[in-house]
Amino acid sequence: MKTVVLDVRSAPDAMSDFTAAWNTGKPQDGARISFATPELLWQVLTAKRWHLLKLLCGAGEISIREAARRAGRDVKAVHGDVTTLLHAGVLEHAPGGGIVFPYDAVKVEFLLQAA
Numbered sequence: 001m002k003t004v005v006l007d008v009r010s011a012p013d014a015m016s017d018f019t020a021a022w023n024t025g026k027p028q029d030g031a032r033i034s035f036a037t038p039e040l041l042w043q044v045l046t047a048k049r050w051h052l053l054k055l056l057c058g059a060g061e062i063s064i065r066e067a068a069r070r071a072g073r074d075v076k077a078v079h080g081d082v083t084t085l086l087h088a089g090v091l092e093h094a095p096g097g098g099i100v101f102p103y104d105a106v107k108v109e110f111l112l113q114a115a
Helices: 011-024 038-044 047-056 064-071 075-087
Strands: 003-008 031-035 105-109
Touching: 003 038, 031 038, 047 064, 047 075, 064 075
Parallel strands: 003 031, 003 105
Antiparallel strands: none
């Protein structure tokens, strides 16, 4: 199963992982998309976008129109959500012209602690 981890990490932490992978030539285990703050994570992953990801998880290439149909939503609204998810690196353009969420599972990691 191909899983992506969505997490909250500081830029220096993310950069140290990149540097380690660069120096060793060994990629990280699995895919990871990092956000600088929990607020940014939730700004990108709204409830409707999360629902869209659930529909796209393991579905392969799909058109935006078909994604809207499956979600029971307006095509224009889904197009806006897809654009946001593409810019965040969560979705990808597919070779056939549609979109794809190339993972079978999503894991969200972040720590909430006292200030």
